[in-house]
Amino acid sequence: MDMEFKPTFVPVLSVSSGITDIEFYKNAFGAEQLWRINNPDGTVHVAAFLINGVQFRLHEEGSRTPSPTKAGGTTVTIALVVDDVHAVVERAITAGAVLVSPVQDYEYGYRQGEIRDPFGHCWTIEKLLNPEALANFVRNA
Secondary structure (H helix, E strand, O other): OOOOOOOOOOOEEEEOOOOOOOOHHHHHHOOEEEEEEEOOOOOEEEEEEEEOOEEEEEEEOOOOOOOHHHHOOOOOEEEEEOOOHHHHHHHHHHHOOEEEEEEEEOOOOEEEEEEEOOOOOEEEEEEEOOHHHHHHHHHHO
């Protein structure tokens, strides 16, 4: 039986060398750790997680892939679509995230809040409240 290959998008987030505790993603977002490969000293080399069936990975920084800490910031924001934005933002803060932008409703139909995780990655936690408002906003842009 031939199995059709389907390309899959798997974001890889660089983290600083020497990290051992990556429980944040489980505690904040309910992520399931699929696997983890440690360096000989027990620090994380690479680990894979699932959030609602979508995979992402953490990887120890390298010369071409610095962590946000080493790079002085990040050029990517990860959007996480959830049912209860307030609850997830609060859980993330309790787990160690920093609030960047409080949860609020926007004229384009989304409720969003932004956090920075303990490793420097930015996350927009969001829910589409009003698809019609979004369609109108896009149409008039």
